[in-house]
Amino acid sequence: EDARFVLPNAAKTNIVMTMNARSLLHFLELRCCLHAQWEIRELAWKILSQTRKVAPTIFENAGPPCITRGECPEQDSECKLYGAYVG
Numbered sequence: 001e002d003a004r005f006v007l008p009n010a011a012k013t014n015i016v017m018t019m020n021a022r023s024l025l026h027f028l029e030l031r032c033c034l035h036a037q038w039e040i041r042e043l044a045w046k047i048l049s050q051t052r053k054v055a056p057t058i059f060e061n062a063g064p065p066c067i068t069r070g071e072c073p074e075q076d077s078e079c080k081l082y083g084a085y086v087g
Contacts, residue, residue, distance in 0.1 A: 025058075025059070028051075028059075029063070
């Protein structure tokens with residue numbers, strides 16, 4: 001994905017997503033992680049910010065597992081988020 005930006009034909013992409021709350025929580029868990037590609041991670045954090053305004057109870061504990069559960073699925077002790085919230 002990153003290579004698209006060094007090519008002269010790099011283009012903006014519009015997407016439309018439809019998810020229920022459970023699927024959205026799963027999406028946020030995977031895509032807010034620092035291991036996710038930067039574009040989708042940026043989008044995921046913006047979505048998380050908006051969903052917390054609309055449904056704060058449902059999404060109050062949403063986000064990457066290193067923050068929400070104190071565990072990194074990648075077992076990456078060098079991760080900035082993991083190190084900040086664990087130990």
